[in-house]
Amino acid sequence: MAKSIKLTIDGVAYDQWLSGEVTRDLKDFAGAFSFTFRDPERSMNALPFASNAAVRKLKPGPSVEIKIGRRLVLKGAIERVEAEASERQTSITISGRDMTGDLIDGAAMADEAEFKNVKLEEAAARVAKPYGLSVRTEIDTGEPFQRYSLDLAETGFSAIEKGARSRHALVLSDGVGGIVITRTGQTRAPAELRFPGNVLFSRGTFSHEGRYSETIVRGQGEKAGKQRGAAALDATAEPIGADDREDGDGSATEKERKGTVATGRSKDDEITRHRPIVYLARSKADNVSAQDEADWFNRTARAEGEEFTHTVKGHEASGQLWTVNQIASVSDAFLDVDRDLLISRVVYREDSAGIATDLTYQSPEAFDKEPVGNRRKNKSSKSKAKASGKLDGTASAL
Incomplete structure (x- = not known):
């Protein structure tokens, strides 16, 4: 049976692998891959019973292209090779990333x-x-x-x-x-996700680790808010004596401080304990960019505290690949989730057990600056009634 995931190494098709994974993750930026297969050449050299096969040894460096179906999804290189051997068999695992890994x-x-x-x-x-x-x-x-x-x-x-x-x-x-x-969620996923339903496996993580009651970003701007005119030098002026100098009232210093120091603050209302954190802006900042950065830290930390993963059969739905940065309608009676979520990670898998895709979701406001509104809340009870019923936690096993 032809494989769904097609691997090409230095222009040569390679289909002897036993298991393969291709990963796309919003947080990791670069796409990644991993393939494990029996290594005939190493087996032939090490084990007397191994069959001879015209397969070259694989080492880090060769270019890789990966297709799922007919769609090219990754171009990169082998970065790591792991070889294992026992008394009866040998195997080799290659892994790497797409071109942005460098x-x-x-x-x-x-x-x-x-x-x-x-x-x-x-x-x-x-x-x-x-x-x-x-x-x-x-x-x-x-x-x-x-x-x-x-x-x-x-x-x-x-x-x-x-x-x-x-x-x-x-x-x-x-x-x-x-x-x-x-921006996030410019398109929608090709199908709704339901558990019980078309989802084979469900897993969720709820955590307050890494979340803070208030996120503060401080930075320094290029100059004070108002333009200052250049003071012309007077070549005929006499130096000012010590008795003629006037003490300042500090107002100029305060104005200068306000013009150059930028601060952004963002609160996480779900964290009720006193847990503030302060970051330094990584680029020249004004109050607007400092506020945006504080919001970004707060939203991403909150999103990482809630992650849901579903496993579905196949790599496609309605003829379209599952992919990251799509909004999916998710209903999970076990995790008590019934709302639109952002697909933040996709793992395409293929092995002896079959073809499957792992979809990881986060709340969509994690990666944008739009108002949170009701996006972290489940749909109304009327909407829930249309979905599959809740699991009965009191039911006895059959």
């Missing part, structure tokens, strides 16, 4: 640099160009940055992500050599 690990620039008056997508394109990556934006990224500084030894992804964070934009890898600047 941007996560490598420096943005060899030396400190600074871009002036650039929009987010322009700064991202300059950072990504040496890595052979393209950049496209699906949104208006707002006003240009007056100064976009790249710190020494800052990674390429970190240099792009800090700008996106201050604009409440989402930076994604398209898996095949491109970077996409977008």
Whole structure:
């Protein structure tokens, strides 16, 4: 039976693998893959009973292309090879990431640099160009940055992500050599998810770890809020004597402080204990960008405290691949969830047990700046009545 996941290494189709996974995750940026298979060449060299097969040894470095069905979903390289052997068999596991993996690990620039008056997508394109990556934006990224500084030894992804964070934009890898600047949930998932129903397995995590009662971001702007005129020098003026000098009242210092120091605050009303945290803005900040960054920290921490995962059969629904950054209608009687959620992670799996996809959801407000509203609340009871009934916790086993 033909496999759904198709692996090509250095242009050669490879289908001897026993299990395979392809992962896309909003939090990890780069797509990842892992394949495990029996290694005929190593078996032939090590075990007298092994059959001879014309399969070369695999090492880190070769390029990889992965298709699911006919759709190309990942272009990258093998980064790691793990070989195992016992008395009766050998196996090898290869893993790696798509082309943006180098941007996560490598420096943005060899030396400190600074871009002036650039929009987010322009700064991202300059950072990504040496890595052979393209950049496209699906949104208006707002006003240009007056100064976009790249710190020494800052990674390429970190240099792009800090700008996106201050604009409440989402930076994604398209898996095949491109970077996409977008917003969350621009499209809907191809089908509703129901447990009991089309969901085979359900798992949820609820945690207050990493969440804080108030998130504070402090930063420093480029200059005071008002423009100052240049004071002309008077070559004929006499020096002011000590007795003629007037003491200041401190008002100028206070005005200067207010003009240069930016602060953003965001509260998590679900955390009732005193648990504040303070971050320093990673780029030149005004009060607006500092507030946006504080909101971003607060929302992402809250979302990471609630994660739900469903396993469904196959890799597609209604002829479309499940994919990240889609809004899905989720109803789970076991987890008591009945609302729209954002697909934040997708794992396509294929092995001897069959073909399945793991879908991980988070609350959609985690990655945008729109009002939270009712997005963290379940649908009304009328809507629930249409879904599958609740599980009966008092029922006895059959």
